[in-house]
Amino acid sequence: MNNVPLVAVYVESWAAVTFETPDSEAQRFGACADESIIPAGHRRRLSAFARMAVACGLSVSGADCSDLVFCSRFGDLQLAYRLLLDVVDGALMSPAAFSLSVHNSVPGVMDLVRKSRVGHTAVAGGDESLSAGLAESWGKLSVLPANKVTLVYAEGQMPDGLGTSIEMEQTGVAFAMTLSARRPAACEGVIQLGSVVDDVPVLEGPVSDLLVTRLIAALDTQPVVPLQWRSRGLRWSLKAGSDAAL
Numbered sequence: 625m626n627n628v629p630l631v632a633v634y635v636e637s638w639a640a641v642t643f644e645t646p647d648s649e650a651q652r653f654g655a656c657a658d659e660s661i662i663p664a665g666h667r668r669r670l671s672a673f674a675r676m677a678v679a680c681g682l683s684v685s686g687a688d689c690s691d692l693v694f695c696s697r698f699g700d701l702q703l704a705y706r707l708l709l710d711v712v713d714g715a716l717m718s719p720a721a722f723s724l725s726v727h728n729s730v731p732g733v734m735d736l737v738r739k740s741r742v743g744h745t746a747v748a749g750g751d752e753s754l755s756a757g758l759a760e761s762w763g764k765l766s767v768l769p770a771n772k773v774t775l776v777y778a779e780g781q782m783p784d785g786l787g788t789s790i791e792m793e794q795t796g797v798a799f800a801m802t803l804s805a806r807r808p809a810a811c812e813g814v815i816q817l818g819s820v821v822d823d824v825p826v827l828e829g830p831v832s833d834l835l836v837t838r839l840i841a842a843l844d845t846q847p848v849v850p851l852q853w854r855s856r857g858l859r860w861s862l863k864a865g866s867d868a869a870l
Contacts, residue, residue: 637683
């Protein structure tokens, strides 16, 4: 077990895909590949939500057997909602569809594609699920700093018939980062816990939809635009990977 406090994690690679409307073209950022990165045998079984999340995660993890942390507030809510409607209508629930509706289906499929036995964690942390997933990733790297962690966040479109008042900036978004406790040769950015970035406003308790938008914008600019936020008592910051002080 590592006894040296972790002061920073390094973003080795990142990827994102967003959909502003259900019918709009996908906007891809960073290293994000299209859905063809998923083998056809797996791809044809997946929903739109799972395809964007798995493709985004595989874009940064590839065949690497890094640990996986998947985070989402609702998971594949469209699929779960359809299954519940089938139950209400008295129809038999599809076992295959049910297995893909559970919260850890995305990292499970990624492990199958990568033939990985490392394991994965699925996190649901309410409207701050992305920060919760980052905290989980930080904890894993603190214990096993020689390993890497691929963090995947995804949120899909809310079902039309659910009657929710939740508003989202996109109707679909997936975001992934491969994180390391050791500085890699190529570093996209540095994330710190408890540090302060002077002259940078602090986002107080940002919901994941807002935070992921800010993270994509920051990482998509070179050098990285500094960002800091506070989530449930933890203060996070994102800085450029070229920061010599780290």
